[in-house]
Amino acid sequence: MCGAGIFARCPVRTADSVAAGHTFDAALLDSVIKAYDIRGIVPEQFNGDLARAIGSAYVEVLQIRASDGGPGACVVGQDMRESGGELVRAFCDGVTSRGVDVITLGQTSTDELYFASGARQLPGAMFTASHNPAAYNGIKLCRAEAAPVGTETGLAQIRALIESDLPPYDGPRGTVRHEDALPDYARFLRDLVPLEGIRPLRVVVDAGNGMAGLTVPAVLGTAAGLPALPLSLQEMYFELDGSFPHHEANPIDPENLRDLQAAVIETGADLGLAFDGDADRCFVVDERGEPVSPSVITALIAARELARVPGSTILHNLICSRVVPEVIGESGGRAVRTRVGHSYIKAEMARTGAIFGGEHSGHFYFADFWRADSGLLAAMHVLAALGGTSAETRLSELLAPYDRYVASGEINSVVQDVPSVLALVRATYADEDGVAIDDLDGLTVSLPRGWFNLRPSNTEPLLRLNAEASDAATMTAIRDEVLGLVRQT
Numbered sequence: 001m002c003g004a005g006i007f008a009r010c011p012v013r014t015a016d017s018v019a020a021g022h023t024f025d026a027a028l029l030d031s032v033i034k035a036y037d038i039r040g041i042v043p044e045q046f047n048g049d050l051a052r053a054i055g056s057a058y059v060e061v062l063q064i065r066a067s068d069g070g071p072g073a074c075v076v077g078q079d080m081r082e083s084g085g086e087l088v089r090a091f092c093d094g095v096t097s098r099g100v101d102v103i104t105l106g107q108t109s110t111d112e113l114y115f116a117s118g119a120r121q122l123p124g125a126m127f128t129a130s131h132n133p134a135a136y137n138g139i140k141l142c143r144a145e146a147a148p149v150g151t152e153t154g155l156a157q158i159r160a161l162i163e164s165d166l167p168p169y170d171g172p173r174g175t176v177r178h179e180d181a182l183p184d185y186a187r188f189l190r191d192l193v194p195l196e197g198i199r200p201l202r203v204v205v206d207a208g209n210g211m212a213g214l215t216v217p218a219v220l221g222t223a224a225g226l227p228a229l230p231l232s233l234q235e236m237y238f239e240l241d242g243s244f245p246h247h248e249a250n251p252i253d254p255e256n257l258r259d260l261q262a263a264v265i266e267t268g269a270d271l272g273l274a275f276d277g278d279a280d281r282c283f284v285v286d287e288r289g290e291p292v293s294p295s296v297i298t299a300l301i302a303a304r305e306l307a308r309v310p311g312s313t314i315l316h317n318l319i320c321s322r323v324v325p326e327v328i329g330e331s332g333g334r335a336v337r338t339r340v341g342h343s344y345i346k347a348e349m350a351r352t353g354a355i356f357g358g359e360h361s362g363h364f365y366f367a368d369f370w371r372a373d374s375g376l377l378a379a380m381h382v383l384a385a386l387g388g389t390s391a392e393t394r395l396s397e398l399l400a401p402y403d404r405y406v407a408s409g410e411i412n413s414v415v416q417d418v419p420s421v422l423a424l425v426r427a428t429y430a431d432e433d434g435v436a437i438d439d440l441d442g443l444t445v446s447l448p449r450g451w452f453n454l455r456p457s458n459t460e461p462l463l464r465l466n467a468e469a470s471d472a473a474t475m476t477a478i479r480d481e482v483l484g485l486v487r488q489t
Helices: 026-032 048-062 084-096 110-120 155-163 182-192 212-219 254-267 294-308 323-330 342-352 375-387 395-402 418-430 472-486
Strands: 008-011 038-041 073-078 101-107 124-127 136-142 176-180 201-206 231-236 271-275 282-285 313-317 334-338 356-358 364-366 411-414 436-438 443-447 450-456 462-469
Touching (some): 048 084, 048 136, 073 084, 084 124, 110 124, 201 254, 201 375, 212 271, 212 375, 231 254, 254 271, 254 282, 282 294, 294 356, 294 364, 294 395, 313 342, 342 364, 411 472, 418 436, 418 450, 418 462, 418 472, 462 472
Parallel strands (some): 073 101, 073 124, 201 231
Antiparallel strands (some): 008 176, 411 462, 436 443
């Protein structure tokens, strides 16, 4: 500990000021500023000049000020990417140039950044490109208590301010200091999902050279000074390395799970866990080496949370398996269907008072965690559920009641005229008996034999298909029918 406070504090030098006045091409900003975050190739799309401008605009759009009218502060973290240090320094320079203090966390996971934002009630910025390749970097921004900053909640205004002139500021600069949030973060997660009393489990963890290599030893091990848990952890690719020497840190791609699957089978482990680069997503492999659908994990956690808080509301995005709302209803809860994307999930959680939300992409959101997503917290729920069973129970057996349907996975198709294709698909199925169609997020068609969703990409000429049915043959038929319409020339 370098000082008092909720985290350990250590002084660091502030970044040197760099003259402003850069202009940014509108097409460049279009390519970098996404619906939920900022992301691009370094330095061609995203560099220190842009990071500095974003920092300055971020202060103005969020009006970051202390309750007493003082300078206010924000927390900033970064993943293991080599470009992170330079971009963070530039961003901090932009923030402090507007009179706001910065608390840097150093290398951290995105959910640790959310913890710091929630615990300190401060806005935050996480420098990460998540699962993207090494050439990329970006920023996930949030308001105090981890409230999201997306297109509709600040990103559009930040972009507009970057393209225009910032209001004048001639007050004192802010300061930069470093704090270590990891021990408090680890204790907080352990309090949310106690694991001390579970049966011993053997767990293989593939960190993908991402930030789980830092947070897993702290939370599930003893690296943060916490007592040992009844877990035998086998670590894979825990060295923080933004070049991703073994495989991309993108566990939604089945190819990136191959090493974990082999290790689980070889060692006879009870389960395997895989995290993406910034460790806000978690994927699970059962004792047979079989990947577990994130929808199944959503259903499991929903049942656990409803046992803890009966009658509560649980959210699921519209491409989650139908098993999720079924389990929520069977467990006495209220299921609410949402659009895809963390900003929508978090806003709907606030509106409905939901205690949990899940996305088929492997994001899991917890009301007790400031409605933010945490891959490690989801993993702990799986460990607690399995660890609370008899020694003979296997993960596949525990999850069998939630594994009711066959899904296609997300399939992308390049489509130049997205509206025309969606209209064609709608017209094809509209007159079938028993068909229901809605437009909550793209086009969802519910058939007596299954369902599918077609969603346009926010940034590319793509349509994303997800289909599901009660058996593989029916799912395949639906998938192939829709792809035939989407890809016809």
